[in-house]
Amino acid sequence: MNNDPRGPSRASAAATVRRDIQALAAYPVGHAEGGIKLDAMENPYDLPDAVRDDIAAAVRATALSRYPGDGAALHQAVRQAFGIPADAALLFGNGSDELIHLIVQTCCEPGDVVLAPAPSFVIFEMAARYNHARPVGVPLTADLELDLPAMLAAIAAHRPKVIFLALPNNPTGGLWPAADVQAILDAAPGLVVIDEAYQPFADHTWMPRAAELPNAVVMRTVSKLGLAGLRFGYLAGPPAWIGEFDKVRPPYNVDVLTQAVMLAVLRHKDVLDEQAARLRADREPLARALADLPGTTVHPSSANFLLVRFSGELGADAVHQALKSRKIWVRAFGDGDPLLKNCLRISIGAPAENAALLAALREILGQATPGASAA
Ligand SMILES: Cc1ncc(COP(=O)(O)O)c(C=O)c1O
Known part of the structure; x- marks a missing residue:
């Protein structure tokens, strides 16, 4: 009582x-x-006035009373604008932050390891913690480069479900050598997420191989390209992986205004x-x-x-x-x-x-x- x-x-x-x-x-x-x-x-x-006018017209024509549709038009536009291979599947996120969480939620049982070089993007570690996984950071060398032997040793010791590699890395700005990334792909027992948030400023991309790497997906965002306020990220990879992440994605995660504005902006890529x-x-x-x-x-x-x-x-x-x-x-x-x-x-x-x-x-x-x- x-x-x-x-x-x-x-x-x-x-x-x-x-x-x-x-x-x-x-x-x-x-x-x-x-x-x-x-x-x-x-x-x-x-953005120049001509682009802003196009955005304004797109927003005006958007019905806010309806839930977002399947985004087919935006899928096509993103594929074309960002060179996504035809046989890679594609998933959109409310920023790539959301995609990072979706990946950990989809792959990790409680206690599974999420591994990344350290320091790197803080959300990798936060997503692991929120989702009951165990974050493991592998320190960079003293001159802030990837420590490949240490990464390979940590992969062997922890058998991570997910490895996040930011290419280029935040906050150091370095781009790990492709041969080192390949060695990590070869050694990984789980998924490797190649996070290309800063790719527009680098000379290399893994995107052309997004369908053919059996245990990797390539993640991008438009935030650094000038659209950070929109919250739009995308993930490309083999359909077998992307299909699983899609089951965990909140059904309407990319709203109608973001879709409309993205379509308008991509006409001016x-x-x-x-x-x-x-x-x-x-x-x-x-x-x-x-x-x-x-x-x-x-x-x-x-x-x-x-x-x-x-x-x-x-x-x-x-x-x-x-x-x-x-x-x-x-x-x-x-x-x-x-x-x-x-x-x-x-x-x-x-x-x-x-x-x-x-x-x-x-x-x-x-x-x-x-x-x-x-x-
Ligand atoms: C490496 C890396 N990945 C992803 C993101 C997140 O980008 P978004 O704005 O799409 O959530 C950032 C943001 O700073 C980042 O540095």
């Missing part, structure tokens, strides 16, 4: 929510309005390609300028961002704070992975943004601006 005058006792979150979830922190989404936003690998360029090419072209000059600052090392990047280590008088945290006070937002790693000690990850911005970043860093690190007359 319940004698509590306030009525039947109510469950508390503390007593009900999984202990491991209570111990986690929510994914931090930054607030960076009114400044220079270089913290999330977004494309800094706007050349605009996205041209913007990506600009960012690629600006990468090396920015890397060289950053490397010329006192006490910095810039990791080679095949992505739309640079990982910079600050080993001078001011460490990364101090530099991060100083940039923040100037409303320039970059990504810091705090006390996270020791391999990222004193590192900041900086997106490649528009030329004026890159120039403002460099000017601020010169000021913060106490270096005279080249060309400025000495006082």
